[in-house]
Amino acid sequence: MSDVNAEECRSGGGADDFFGLRVASIFIILVGSSSGALFPVLARRSSWLHVPKGVFDFAKYFGSGVIIATAFIHLLSPALDALSSQCLAPAWSEYPYALALCLLSIFSIFIIELIAFRWGTSKLKKIGVQHDPHGHNLGGHAAHGPESAFDTSTGAVAAAGVSIPRLTDDKSQTSASSHDLEEAKHNLDNTVLANPLAQVIGIAILEFGVALHSTLIGLTLAVDPDFKVLFTVLIFHQTFEGLGIGTRLAYMRLPAKYNWVPIAGAALYGITTPIGIAVGLGVRTTYNPGTATASIVSGVLDSLSSGILIYTGLVELLAHEFLFNKEMMDGSNMKIAYAVGSMLLGCALMALLGRWA
Structure with missing residues (x-):
């Protein structure tokens, strides 16, 4: 191992410059994340804020593209890099653990949803x-x-x-x-x-995958040497992702006693990255994302999260929004083109952000 690699792999703190701006990033990203997630939920419930249905449709399909790009570009790719790090023992390079964990996650989510779906159907x-x-x-x-x-x-x-x-x-x-x-x-x-539990399970699965990812990137931002670039990108990253999550939460249909769930879900998303940043700043003198332990933890969590979002994006969003949606199948070519275009735009912008984060 070269001296450079040995330095990257050693235990110890990450970058500690721009400390004031790193602290400010907690609140800036909190505002961006929370606004993106809460706006669709509150706007759909508001009696005075009349948001056109077309805006919700755009946000819904745009958010679907964001979630799919996040799964592949912002989760699976970093997981492959982390679990193939030169800081890890040679055994880690003998098997594609990141892809195996992603596969495990996909089938685990499928089984959970299958059970929830059958339970809901039997209740009906x-x-x-x-x-x-x-x-x-x-x-x-x-x-x-x-x-x-x-x-x-x-x-x-x-x-x-x-x-x-x-x-x-x-x-x-x-x-x-x-x-x-x-x-x-x-x-x-x-x-x-009869089916509130199945709904909550579905959105909780999506939130869980996104929350893991958001916490990890918050930790990384707190100690990353390229702070300014990563910070700028993450403002847009978290806002776009929040928009996708918030639109899904806004369209949940729950009994009155569960009306707090969408708001709680949006608020939870809003605080995950700031919590990650705060924790990263607290352990900045000892936490180095390049160490073997940090690479394993982030690689495993990113792999599992990518599987969650891949399943959610391709099955719940693409298949059920387009292929199995009678309203969409019977809709005009213009409506289909608008929906697909909105989704591709979200996917393209999020994939582009992967160039820097």
Whole structure:
């Protein structure tokens, strides 16, 4: 091992210059992360802030692209680098551990969601609600909770995953209309109430992967020699990522007693990177991200997080938002192009940020 590599691998502190700016970065990134995550949640609930649906659609698809690029460029690639570091024992280079851990994470998340999905479906069957595993409306996903729309012109309630009769104006059905509509609303309420755990599990999985990543990059920022470049990039990185998380949280449909969950999720995302920075500054005299221990910890956590976001991005976002979404499949070519373009823009910008962070 060369003298340069030996210096990089030794225990001890990282860079300690720009200390005042590093402290200020805690609060600057806190504002950026929290704003990106909380704005979609609060805007969708606001009665006075009328945000056009097109803005939410853009944020939703843009955020999907951000999450997918984060998985590959900002998590899996650094994990491969960390677990192939020259500071590690030779045994670490004998097997692609980063890819194996990513694969393990993908199948673990799949099994967790499968169990949650089957549990939710069985609960719906017990209350007599027919469940469509590919039911979608307004970007909803059956395992993460159906959404609904009320059609006042026909008196029909459309609910993802709930089979509801569509009424006509025929006089012969007038007497049954009120009963069918009330039953449809009851089924919808029961569907929402029966599946909150599955929704929370779904968003918790996404939050967990992002939170690990955000904490690690906060630690790195606190002691990185190229602080100014990394700091500038992370402001945009965390804001874009927060926008993606926040839009997903905003579209959760939960019973009233769980209305705090989206806000709590957005706030949790907002504080993860600042916490990482604060911890990094606290241990700056002893923490060096280039040591063998630090490389193993960050490599393993990045690998697991990448699997979480790959599964979420490709299955929950791409497949269920486009391929299994009847609203999208029946939509115009312009709508499809707008959605795909928004997603590719988010992916491209986040991938570009990977050039510096």
